[in-house]
Amino acid sequence: MKPTTSVADFIRRGREAGHDALGIAHDPEAIMAMAAVCRETFLRDRSERPLRQWRELVAEVAALNDGDTAIGRWLGVEHVRLGRAFKAAALDDPTLLPDTARWVVVLASGERDEMMSRFDLDLMAPVKAEAAESRG
Secondary structure, eight states: OOOOOHHHHHHHHHHTTTOOOOSSSTOOHHHHHHHHHHHHHHHOOHHHHHHHHHHHHHHHHHHHOOOOOOHHHHHHHHHHHHHHHHHHHHHTTTTTTHHHHHHHGGSSSSHHHHHHHHHHHHHHHHHHHHHHHHHO
């Protein structure tokens, strides 16, 4: 079996070569869109791979952030979501806690709570749908 290449490796190699196949090496918005796709895949499948890819992409955006407040806010929201996702999946990421502490400060306390509540609903949605179908 061929070894897999992580999303971060793919982006790094693209940068080193001055390009990449998807055109995302230097585009935070494109990386953010890919992160959203990985987040949705995790919510649907509940597997570790899209969760780790989502985490890699969020870290990539954080590395590219040059102080843009909109991107900083997005990073805060994504770190709240990632924290809940890793907890729900019972997985560990040693760099997540310090990164989360760095980025969530841009969100007000009530806003963080609201994001967690919304994401908890997203996490529960497929479970509720499966239960409804089984009663069907």
